[in-house]
Amino acid sequence: MSPLRTLALLALIGVGGSAPTSGCSYVGLLTHLNLTTANSLLTAMRPVRDWTKATLVQMDMLLYGILQVDEKFQTVTTHTWIQMRWKNEFLSWNPSDFCGIDSVCIPRTSVWIPDVSIREDASDSGAVHHSPVLSLSPGGWLQGRTRQRLTSTCLLNLQLFPFDTQRCNITFSSMASNGKTITLGSFLNENLLTNISEKYMVTQGEWELEKLEITHYEGTNIEPAILVFTITMCRKPLLYVVIFIVPLLYFVLLDVASFFINEARGEKLSFKVTVLLSISVLLLILKDMLPSTEKDLPMIAKYCVGVFAVVGLSVLEAMLVSFLIDLDGYCSYAKANAAAAPEDVQLEVDAHSEPDGAEGKSSPPPSRPDDLLTLILEEVKTARQEVRRRDQEEHRPRRFRRLAEAIDTVFFVLYFLCTGAFLTYLVIMWV
Structure with a gap:
């Protein structure tokens, strides 16, 4: 044990000798x-x-x-x-x-x-x-x-x-x-x-x-x-593409597809107005995000305004086409009534007037001949009106309807070309 005690003593001496100095x-x-x-x-x-x-x-x-x-x-x-x-x-x-x-x-x-x-x-x-x-x-x-x-x-x-x-x-x-x-x-x-x-x-x-x-x-x-x-x-644009760019592009495609809706059903105009209101909601959301101090509109604002403008023009065009079609139907109805009125009067006059020389002829059979003659005249009048109506449907000019169809066709072509050029310009500027 003496060597261990000696080592412990030396260690204590070393520690004491290495006390911190200034x-x-x-x-x-x-x-x-x-x-x-x-x-x-x-x-x-x-x-x-x-x-x-x-x-x-x-x-x-x-x-x-x-x-x-x-x-x-x-x-x-x-x-x-x-x-x-x-x-x-x-x-x-x-x-x-x-x-x-x-x-x-x-x-x-x-x-x-x-x-x-x-x-x-x-x-x-x-x-x-x-x-x-x-x-x-x-x-x-x-x-x-x-x-x-x-x-x-x-x-x-x-x-x-x-x-x-x-x-x-x-x-x-x-x-x-x-x-x-x-x-x-x-x-x-x-x-x-x-x-x-x-x-x-x-x-x-x-x-x-x-x-x-x-x-x-x-x-x-x-x-x-x-x-x-x-x-x-650099901004990560995926969220804005999903929220703004894709929905607006989809609205444009829906508006283009609405040209194939029949005007007679009355659903085309209401559909276009719904699309226009949906785009206006996206514009309000964009307004809260972008500052109002910009001297020039950002590309996404131009995109939204451009889509809103073309859809708005499409709504006005649908209203014009609907008006022309309704005007054509009204004019056709007025002409048909004007042409049928003299015939009705003439048939009524024929029904109530006696023919010349009726006094010298033998009297009609005793089975209420006045009622029988009235029925025959009514049947003739109905058949004549039906034939006249079909003739008018086949041969009437329908100028306003043809004008509406021409306007709709020309506008669709221009709409498609302008929208395609506008979207191409945006893609080039962005990319």
């Missing part, structure tokens, strides 16, 4: 950096030894989600992680002097922080979460992270909606420092930022991130330096 603790390092007490110089002044030297601030932005794109208010809501890196020339040390310490976390309020903000930011202050500590490296490089539910303004181009691709800028710049005081740059390149964002992105909604682009603008003695992150994202 050179191997964070406290000693912070004391060396003069960060154990409040130092107003470190928080108030830009940390450079030569004031003519600009401070380089490196910005990296990662997208963890595209939450919402509001077309009416022209805003984009994203979940972003922003990493800012700059150098403090007064906070550096040699790691070998402090037992190899190569990184230390210090409070955010104890050092100077660049006043870099986002110009397009429209979110409230509660949506920004700054890390309470900063990471400090031996060379004096400070690194801070910010997590933000960013709502930024973006000029959306909805001309090709819903097959549109949007490019939104997120611009970083200093609010109080010019380009000779603070310069902006990026630590990671745009391809790496895009790949990391696509890998860790949680949600994209109806949008798909294509790429992140970085643009630098050098500042002047008056203007601040600018760093622009351009987000290029």
Whole structure:
């Protein structure tokens, strides 16, 4: 047992001999950096030894989600992680002097922080979460992270909606420092930022991130330096195709098919009006989605208005054709009545008048000859009217009906050609 006791004693001596000293603790390092007490110089002044030297601030932005794109208010809501890196020339040390310490976390309020903000930011202050500590490296490089539910303004181009691709800028710049005081740059390149964002992105909604682009603008003695992150994202159009484009195309096909409905049944006009009302409902839904500030109508709005216009013209044409057919029937009925009236009068006169020389002839048989003659005359009159009606049906001009049929045929051809050309134009513009 004596060897074990000896080893235990040596271990206790070793532990006691390796007690932390001021050179191997964070406290000693912070004391060396003069960060154990409040130092107003470190928080108030830009940390450079030569004031003519600009401070380089490196910005990296990662997208963890595209939450919402509001077309009416022209805003984009994203979940972003922003990493800012700059150098403090007064906070550096040699790691070998402090037992190899190569990184230390210090409070955010104890050092100077660049006043870099986002110009397009429209979110409230509660949506920004700054890390309470900063990471400090031996060379004096400070690194801070910010997590933000960013709502930024973006000029959306909805001309090709819903097959549109949007490019939104997120611009970083200093609010109080010019380009000779603070310069902006990026630590990671745009391809790496895009790949990391696509890998860790949680949600994209109806949008798909294509790429992140970085643009630098050098500042002047008056203007601040600018760093622009351009987000290029493409909309997923499947939902809008199912809700708008396919139903409108189906309504057009139904309207074309309605030309084969017989006008005599009276269902053609009511069917076309129903189709027109259905298109107006889709127009009201589209109005709530798209902004009213567009100078030019988006393609889907042109599509809806064009379909509404051609179906509306089709309804007017159906009303005109129905009117002409009814007018033709009314004119034929009036002519038939006008032609039948003299015959009726003549038959009645013949029925009640006696023929010449009736006094010299023998009297009719004693079986009520007046009633028998009246029946014969009525039968003759009925047969004559029926023959005349058939003659009029076969030989009447029917000018208005032929005019209605000609109008319907010409309009159908023009309707089909114009609708096909319009849909082809939309497909070419969209695709």
